[in-house]
Amino acid sequence: MSRFRRAGKVDSLAGFRTEPTGPSVPSGLLKAARQSGHLNLSGRGLTEVPQNVYRLNIDTPEEAQQNISFGQTDTWWDQIDLTKLLLSSNQLTHLSDDIRLLSGLTTLDLHDNQLKCLPSALGELQELQQLRLSHNQLTSLPVEMWRLKNLHSLSLQENLLEVLPEELGQLENVTELDLSNNHLKDLPSSLGQLTSLQKLNVCYNKLSHLPDSLAQLKNVKVMDCSNNQLTDLPTNLSEMVAMEQLYLRHNKLHSLPKLPAPMLKDMYLGNNRIEALDTEHLACLKVISVLELRDNKIKRLPEEITLLTTLTRLDLTNNDIATLPASLCLLPNLKALFLEGNPLRGIRRDLLAKGTNELLKYFRGRLKEEPEEADAGPTAMTLPSQARVNVHHVQTLKLLQFSERQATDIPDELFDASTNQGVTTVDFSKNELTSIPSRLLELQSSVSDINLAFNRLSCCSPNIGCLQHLTHIDFRNNQLSDLPSEIKNLKKLRSIILKYNRFKSFPEVLYQVVSLETVLLGNNQVNEIDPGRLVQLVHLSTLDLSNNDLLKVPSELGLCSSLRCLSLDGNPFRTPRAAIVAKGTDAILEYLRSRIPT
The missing domain is CATH 3.80.10.10 (Ribonuclease Inhibitor)
Known part of the structure; x- marks a missing residue:
């Protein structure tokens, strides 16, 4: 009897079986996958997908072959097909045609591998809804892939794609499409056929234009076209009526796009070449909440900015704005205003540093003063702002200003009016100066801020080292190639x-x-x-x-x-x-x- 029992443990078919080769998956994971329909093999260092994973739906479980007396919970014949397979962060270089055996898959995650191509059998996974292929080395995609009619989400970012076929338009149920960080120079016109699309990401490519067919995407809520080479946008882009967020950072746009999209709340236009804000285009932004215009070349903020009554955040960092309309304080919902890196004059630097609330309070004070000036009767006198020397600025604001005059030198009367006035700020920007005015030395006991931007300076006088209270110097847009060693004396700069x-x-x-x-x-x-x-x-x-x-x-x-x-x-x-x-x-x-x- 004891010999019989021992013999019962012997596998009589052992000689007819071949030992499994290649990577394997723990039987416990496979067993759980048969019950849940989910298998997570992410981050396991796999160089290929184990064969028993491909055959999970069709092979009899190993435990069923060895022991027929397992409990009710282990009824392997009641297993469900695999619907979710996660293979991310491995070292896969290829995918076998046997992927077709997993016909019930709805989610396939292959991101962060080393795939250079995909099998045509991928097109047979007709139940697939989510396909993640990001962070691979794909240069092309099988034509069969575009037949995945039930696909809702397709991620292809961080690959090596240079072109996309017109067949892309066949993915009629896709709601999310990520094509970012590739080498695309064009987008197929069939992109407009993806009428279910809600989120489109094409940032970090080489796009110089967008197809007119984008206007057909009536359901897109978020579109990211940042970090491309766009110089303008299709005029019919305004027909994307569901648009809520639009990202256009780091392109070559020269103007604010005209987008009367009724739902557009956030627009990011930083790092472009925008020089002016067109009133007509501002008026289109009916519900705008966030408007980012940092790192452009904007010179003036029009009064019509007050039309944006829903605006909560306005970023104008690093532009060329010299003055701001006091009417900014009339924006009822403005909570964040960013102005760093602008050649602003008439506003003290310490006030800028105090933040949005203090700035708006300052503008409200200015706005109260303006009606009194406007009510003044006709006069033959020159307004202070129109005189060669603005005595009010010199005495009250401690500001010596002579900018945008296209002057080749600074009149002596300006320096004469500044004697013993404790001038702290000098603005000689946007003239034709070829050298730093020598009479600046007369202000050395008080001046802390000098703006000589947008002139024709080819060298900087060593005398600047005598202005030892200087904390800020603006030399942008000149012809300088070196600075004098005397600048090392500016201990407060x-x-x-x-x-x-x-x-x-x-x-x-x-x-x-x-x-x-x-x-x-x-x-x-x-x-x-x-x-x-x-x-x-x-x-x-x-x-x-x-x-x-x-x-x-x-x-x-x-x-x-x-x-x-x-x-x-x-x-x-x-x-x-x-x-x-x-x-x-x-x-x-x-x-x-x-x-x-x-």
Whole structure:
């Protein structure tokens, strides 16, 4: 009897079975998958999909072959077909045609692998609703894939796709389509046939235009076209009546798009080339809540901005705005107003630093004064703002202003009127100056802020080193290629703007100005920086090196722990990759630190 029992444990068919080869999946996972219809194999280091996964729906479970007396809960003949298969974050290089055996799949997740192509059998998964293929190496897609009529969500970001076929339009039930971070130069016109689409992402491609057929997408709520090469938008884009969020950052747009979309609440237009805000286009934004216009070239904010009564957030950072309408305070819902990096005059810097509420309070005060001035009777006298010397500004605001006059020199009467007035701010921007006025030295005991932007300065006088109370200098849009060593004497200098000049390297003297907090050097020809000396600027929090000629970003730059904003866009370096740069300063610095040899 004992021999019989022992013999009962022997597998009499062992000699007829072949040992399984390749990767395997724990039987417990397969057993649970038969009961739930879900199988998660993410992050297991798989180089190929195990064969027993493909055959999960059709093979008899191993436990059923070995023991027929399992309990009621283990009735393998009641198993359900696999509907959800997660294979992300593995090392898969290919997918077998046997994927067709899993015909009940509704979700297939293959993101973060090394797939270079897909099998045509993928098109047989007619129940598939969600397909994730992001972060692979796909250069093309099988034509059979476009037959997946029940597909609702398709993720293809971070691949190597250069073109998409017109067959894309066959995915008539797709509601989410992510094509970001590829190499697409065009979108097929059939994209307009995806009438169920609600979310479209085509950011980080090489698109120079969008197809007119986009206007047919009446259900799209969110569209992201950031980081492309768009110079304008189709005029019929306004027909996308369900649009709520539109992202157009980092393109080449020259004007605000005219979009009378009745649902548009958030529009992001940062880092374009917009110079003016058209009143007609502003008036279209009936329900706009967030309007981002940072890093453009806007010179003026029109009074019609008050038409945007639903606006809660307005970002005008890093533009060329000199004055603001006091009527901004009439926007009833405005909660956040960002103005950093503009050559604003007439508003004290400490007031700007206090935030939106204080700014709006200041504008309300100005608005109360304006009707009194308007009610004044006719007079032959020159208004203070029209005189060559605005005595009111000099005496009350401590502001010496002579801007936008196209002047080649500054009249002596301005300096005469400023004697002993304690002038703190000088604005000589937008003239034709070829040198810094020598009489500025007369203000050395008080002046802290100088704006010489938009002139023709080819050199900077060493005398500027005598203005030892300077905290801010604006030299943008000149012809400077170097700075005098005397600038090292400016012990209080916190920010200097040198954008749109002719610098070929980081100005040598700035490495010695330890008080610096902001250096804006964008749009020059800088090809090198010395991170070893830059790290000594312990207060440096903002560094703009965008649109220069940097072929290499030194890893040691990651040691600049005080940096909070580092701009590197528009340089020809290969590392860090664009995807890392797009994540912002923290990601860049972390990447650079990881590259420093230990």
